[in-house]
Amino acid sequence: MSSTDFAGEKFLQAVLPNYEQERFRLTLWMVAAAFAWIFVMPTLLASPAPEAAKKIIVLKKTRRDGTVAVETRTVGEGSDPLQGKTRKRLRATWTSAIGCILTLFLMLMKLSPNNYYTSRMVFQSPVFTKEECQYIIDMSQRAAQRSYESALIAPPIPVSESSPILERHSNRSLEGLLQEPIGWQKTRHYNYPTTDLNIVTDHFTVEDRTYLQNLLDRRLAPQLARIFGIPVTSIRANDMFVVRYDAGKRAHLTNHTDDGDISINILLNDEFRGGGTRFWNRILKTPFAHVQPTRVGQLLTHSALINHEGYHISQGLRMILVGFLSIDRMDPWTYQPTGMSVFSSWLSLPWMNVKFKEGYQLSMSRQSKAAAKRAEAGEPPVQSWKDHPYVKALFLDMRNLLMQTGDVLATHGVVNLVHESNATAYLRALDDHADAQQAKLAGNGKKSHSQQKASWFRGQGLNIDVDGTIDSMWASRSQNLNRYMEL
Numbered sequence: 264m265s266s267t268d269f270a271g272e273k274f275l276q277a278v279l280p281n282y283e284q285e286r287f288r289l290t291l292w293m294v295a296a297a298f299a300w301i302f303v304m305p306t307l308l309a310s311p312a313p314e315a316a317k318k319i320i321v322l323k324k325t326r327r328d329g330t331v332a333v334e335t336r337t338v339g340e341g342s343d344p345l346q347g348k349t350r351k352r353l354r355a356t357w358t359s360a361i362g363c364i365l366t367l368f369l370m371l372m373k374l375s376p377n378n379y380y381t382s383r384m385v386f387q388s389p390v391f392t393k394e395e396c397q398y399i400i401d402m403s404q405r406a407a408q409r410s411y412e413s414a415l416i417a418p419p420i421p422v423s424e425s426s427p428i429l430e431r432h433s434n435r436s437l438e439g440l441l442q443e444p445i446g447w448q449k450t451r452h453y454n455y456p457t458t459d460l461n462i463v464t465d466h467f468t469v470e471d472r473t474y475l476q477n478l479l480d481r482r483l484a485p486q487l488a489r490i491f492g493i494p495v496t497s498i499r500a501n502d503m504f505v506v507r508y509d510a511g512k513r514a515h516l517t518n519h520t521d522d523g524d525i526s527i528n529i530l531l532n533d534e535f536r537g538g539g540t541r542f543w544n545r546i547l548k549t550p551f552a553h554v555q556p557t558r559v560g561q562l563l564t565h566s567a568l569i570n571h572e573g574y575h576i577s578q579g580l581r582m583i584l585v586g587f588l589s590i591d592r593m594d595p596w597t598y599q600p601t602g603m604s605v606f607s608s609w610l611s612l613p614w615m616n617v618k619f620k621e622g623y624q625l626s627m628s629r630q631s632k633a634a635a636k637r638a639e640a641g642e643p644p645v646q647s648w649k650d651h652p653y654v655k656a657l658f659l660d661m662r663n664l665l666m667q668t669g670d671v672l673a674t675h676g677v678v679n680l681v682h683e684s685n686a687t688a689y690l691r692a693l694d695d696h697a698d699a700q701q702a703k704l705a706g707n708g709k710k711s712h713s714q715q716k717a718s719w720f721r722g723q724g725l726n727i728d729v730d731g732t733i734d735s736m737w738a739s740r741s742q743n744l745n746r747y748m749e750l
C-alpha cells in the first residue's frame with residue numbers, strides 16, 4: 264500500500280518508507296550499477312596504464328676487452344602482448360563480476376526499505392479500543408469454558424501403533440484442558456509452550472471469528488500493508504491465538520523466534536505487573552528494547568526472525584492476541600500471484616531467510632517420514648529436487664548467511680508510529696476509510712470483495728514449500744477441517 268492510500272498517514276509521527284518511490288529509485292540505481300560493472304569497469308580494469316605497458320630492462324655486459332655493451336630488452340605486455348592482454352581481460356571480468364554482485368547485494372541491503380527498515384525493527388501502533396479488547400477477552404473465556412466442557416465428556420484417545428506421537432499429544436492436551444486455568448491449551452506450541460487458545464481449532468464461535476475478522480480487516484490489514492510495503496492479499500495468518508500469562512504459574516515465555524514471516528502481538532488488558540516483550544540483538548547478545556505498551560489495544564509487529572521473550576509478570580493476568588503471519592507471493596489455493604513486489608519477496612532478506620529456513624525444515628521432516636515409509640514398505644522413496652542433500656545444505660547455508668547479514672547490517676530499534684493522544688482519531692480514520700470502501704463496493708453492486716482481503720483464519724495450519732505449493736497441513740487443521748470450511 265502506498266502512503267497516499269493509507270487512511271492513517273497523517274497521524275504517523277515516524278516517517279515510513281514510501282515503498283513504491285524507493286523501489287523505483289533502487290531499481291534505477293541497480294540498473295546503473297550493473298551497467299557500470301558489466302560494460303564500463305571491465306574495459307577500465309583491462310586497459311593498460313601507458314607506462315606500465317612496456318618495461319624496458321637495460322642489461323650491461325662487460326666484454327673481455329673491457330668495453331661495456333649495453334643491451335635493452337622489453338618485457339611484460341610488450342614482449343608478449345596477446346597473452347598479457349587476455350590475462351588482464353580475464354582478471355578484469357572476474358573482478359567486475361564479483362564487484363557487481365557485492366555492489367548489488369550492499370545496495371539491496373542498504374537501499375531497500377524491506378531490508379534495512381523492516382528486518383530488525385519493531386513497530387508499535389494502536390489497533391483496538393479497550394472495549395474491543397474486553398470483548399475478545401470475554402469471547403476467549405467463553406471458548407475456554409466450552410473447551411473444558413467438551414474435554415470433560417471426551418473419551419481418551421486410544422494410542423495406536425500408526426500414530427502414537429500424535430495421539431499421545433492429543434491425550435496430553437485433553438488432560439491439560441482439565442487443569443488450571445481450565446479450558447486453556449497448555450501444549451499447543453511444542454518448543455515454547457504458551458497457555459493459549461487458537462481462534463479456529465479451539466471453541467470460538469463463528470460469530471466470534473466474524474467479529475475478529477471484521478476488526479482485523481479494518482484496522483490491522485491496512486497498517487501491516489503500510490508498514491511492510493505488502494498487499495493485504497499476501498497476508499495469511501498461519502497461527503492466530505489468544506495467550507494468557509498467569510502470575511505464579513506460566514508467567515513468562517523464554518527467548519525465541521517465531522514461525523512465519525511477520526509476528527503480531529496485541530495487548531488485551533492491563534491488570535498485571537511486569538510483562539512486556541523484550542527484543543534481543545543476537546550479535547551483541549543484549550536486549551535492544553523492552554516494550555511495555557501503556558495502552559490496551561496496542562499492536563507490536565516485527566519480523567518473526569527477531570529474537571524476543573514474553574517478560575515475566577509478577578502480579579495478575581496478562582492477555583495478548585498473537586498471530587504468526589505468512590506473507591505469500593502466490594495464493595496457496597489458486598497459485599495466482601498476490602501482487603507482492605519482488606523487493607518484498609525474493610529480494611527481501613527476511614522473507615528469503617524464512618523461505619530457506621522453512622524449505623530446510625520441510626525437507627528434514629519429509630526425509631524422516633520417507634525413511635519411516637521406506638522401512639515399512641521396503642521401497643526406495645521418490646526424491647524431489649528439494650530434498651537433494653546439496654539443495655538442503657544450500658538452504659541451511661543461505662538461511663544462516665541471510666540471518667547473520669540482517670543481524671550485522673540492519674538497524675535494530677522500536678518505532679512508535681502514533682502518539683497516544685491521536686490513537687482514537689487514528690482508529691476512526693481507519694474505520695471511516697473501511698466504511699467508505701464498503702459503501703463504494705455496495706454502490707458498484709458488488710456484494711463482497713473477499714479476494715482483496717487478508718486471510719486471518721481460513722488459511723491457518725499450512726506448511727508452504729519454497730516453490731509456493733502446499734507441502735502438508737498441521738494435525739490440528741486436518742482434525743478440524745469442517746471449522747476451516749465454515750469461514
Ligand SMILES: O=C(O)CCC(=O)C(=O)O
Binds near residue numbers: 506540585
Ligand atoms: O508475551 C509476549 O509479549 C510475546 C509472546 C510471543 O512471543 C509468542 O507468543 O510467540
Ligand SMILES: [Fe+2]
Binds near residue numbers: 519520521526571
Ligand atoms: Fe513469539
